[in-house]
Amino acid sequence: MNQIILFNNLLSLTLPSSFESMNWEKIELMFPNEDRPQFIYEEIEANRFCTFSLLKDQKLSNFQVEQGIQSISNAIMSLYPTCLLEAPQLLEKEEKIFGYFTFKTHSKEGILRNIMYILSVEGCMMLGTMGCLLEDEDGVRQLMQIMNSLEIPERTPSYRRISNCS
Structure with a gap:
């Protein structure tokens, strides 16, 4: 298992060591639009993937997560x-609320089960999708473990000395 830190320490998660960053050619095929997820990991042998996007222009509070996931x-x-x-x-996890749902899509590998999730990070929407083949029950359990490992690290305030210049 590898501890991954994303978005300048705004999000941490645990990924199995079999996951690696998706190569650029595959990213362009899977996400042809330029507005693609910021981080994409995959487990090639098992056809599993995880995406992570921090949408800074999309404001989201902890109280709006339920409405947000319903809308999506x-x-x-x-x-x-x-x-x-x-x-x-x-x-609910440590005073944070995650919203998620599952849906299916088709790919050249077969029918995929996608788990789309959102949560509030620094008042912005964290949006991600995790996927595996529809019949891959081990994959579903693994992806749910990854989603459950998502944490927002405690941020320690920085203090700096203010000098009075006269």
């Missing part, structure tokens, strides 16, 4: 009505 799932359901596998849920 509704938007996806309106585009792909038969894709929902699991309705939006909330997960």
Whole structure:
């Protein structure tokens, strides 16, 4: 297991050592739009992946997570009505609320189970998707462990001396 720190120490998580950063060619194929996730990891042999995006322009408080995940799932359901596998849920962890739901998509490897999640980080939306093949129950458990490992590290305030110049 590897402890990963992202976004200048705003998010930490634990990834199995079998996960590695996705190569650029595959990223461009999987996410052709320039607005792609900021961090993408994959476990090549098992067809599993995790994405992490901090959307600084999308404000989100801890109290808005439930409404946010409902809105996102509704938007996806309106585009792909038969894709929902699991309705939006909330997960509370150390005074933080995570919202997530699962949906299926198709890829050249087969049907994927995607777990989309959001949480508030520094008042902004953290958005991510984790995925594996639909029938990969071990993958689902592993991805849920990764999601449960997400933490917002304590930030220690920095103090600096203010001098009075006369």
